[in-house]
Amino acid sequence: MKNITVIGAGTMGNGIAHVFAMNGYTVNLLDISEDSLKTALATIAKNLDRMVKKEKISEADKSDTLGRISTHTDMNTAVANADLVVEAATENENIKLKIFTSLDEAAPANCILASNTSSISLTKIAAATKRPDKVIGMHFMNPVPVMKLIEVIRGYSTSDEVTKTIFDLSKKIGKVPVEANDYPGFVANRILIPMINEAIYTLHEGVAGVEDIDTVMKLGMAHPMGPLALADFIGLDVCLSIANILYTGFGNPKYAPCPLLVNMVTAGKLGRKSGEGFYKYTAGSKDIVVADAFKK
Secondary structure (H helix, E strand, C coil): CCEEEEECCCHHHHHHHHHHHHCCCEEEEECCCHHHHHHHHHHHHHHHHHHHHCCCCCHHHHHHHHHCEEEECCHHHHHCCCCEEEECCCCCHHHHHHHHHHHHHHCCCCCEEEECCCCCCHHHHHCCCCCHHHEEEEEECCCCCCCCEEEEEECCCCCHHHHHHHHHHHHHCCCEEEEEECCCCCCHHHHHHHHHHHHHHHHHCCCCCHHHHHHHHHHHHCCCCCHHHHHHHHCHHHHHHHHHHHHHHHCCHHHCCCHHHHHHHHCCCCEHHHCECCEEECCCCCCEEECHHHCC
16 A cells, blocks of 8 residues: 545645655645645645654655645546545535545545544445445544544444554554444544533533633543633534534434534634634634633
């Protein structure tokens, strides 16, 4: 396996491209937007510069890594010689199904098709193709160059051979693969999103304030980031989408998204990406403050 195609040049996509290229793989990064591709390359270069400054890699390593990445807006060109395609598009079921239907037509017959989905059924995604045995989940964690985990999700028809290939590949790029079966939220989000949702309920019901809730979880449970700050980092719209997938998938009221989360997403308060969620964010600054709506 030498040639990797990554679909989607956003935060996850450029991180995945970065990791594969840094480990010697040829990477085709595909997106419908030229501007997004330019931004992705700039982000990768900036992250590599940070690694050079910390003496984790050399200037030559940086140059070699960037030289292994080419950008594309045409799927047929991007996947023509792919051994593996990793889809990292928006966490939207309809978008992913359309991508995989097109991928199945364009990619070589022996190519493995992987999705970076964090919650959508791999079995359903695989059913959009004629190669369900070669469809698998590779759920990378954000930020991809830093986080070690890859949640490897088997769809109903995913073969043992493909699973082993992805496990071995994950180790070769310095990650730790963990296998999960195809149920709503898999492992990571089945545990994480209900915790975040409960933190939002705790705020909604007036038990404690934003900073108090995050402080309890950071100092009391040794979490590096409080659940409300983490929700802002993930994106409140993404949290709501996954909560709804859990709620619909299991039919259990314990997964029902908090009304406050629903209202915030409706109001466009999505966290870091919109500049405000539970906290306010200023471009170019690391200082964040509690949003006015939640100040005591």
